Amino acid sequence: AQSVTQLDSHVSVSEGTPVLLRCNYSSSYSPSLFWYVQHPNKGLQLLLKYTSAATLVKGINGFEAEFKKSETSFHLTKPSAHMSDAAEYFCVVSDSYTNAGKSTFGDGTTLTVKP
């Protein structure tokens, strides 16, 4: 079975300060991990993905995430928050072996960016 836990339901930062959104996962095999962003009343946009290549993954809009197998974590970071980063963020785990590639979503983290 696979699961993902987003450790913070809400994160609030000031514009220009670093962002950290935490995600822990559980998977029986080598998982693929993703971060998606969802703006209000919009669909999902892929920020970045880890698929067993480099453990430090760079994504769009300055986001990056580091896969740490020993900690079963895949935290999302950004050095400097922008107002447009305010949105809902989902950490997703997927495993081709045990779940036919189906995706399991975390509960989401709402990021608020204060001016």
Next chain:
Amino acid sequence: GAVVSQHPSWVICKSGTSVKIECRSLDFQATTMFWYRQFPKQSLMLMATSNEGSKATYEQGVEKDKFLINHASLTLSTLTVTSAHPEDSSFYICSARDDSRGWETQYFGPGTRLLVL
């Protein structure tokens, strides 16, 4: 980049009617598509996996007779909510797996908001 469309984006219907939602991959072929449901301020819950040319695979607790899925071609999957009731009101999102890329590559549609009165 790859694009997945959904139609309609918004639908309001009366209780007891059926609603069909289309999910199309516009510039790639997708043997496999997924249907999700999202309640307000909640995460996405996988409802079913749609496979071209075969029956859909439903997640536990999802009524297959209530949510009919047809994957008619490599670019189109439809979700029909039959005899809709107010509790079916939700945001429905599909995703499509690109056959030409790795299994983990899927693209999400913009979603369809259903309101049942």
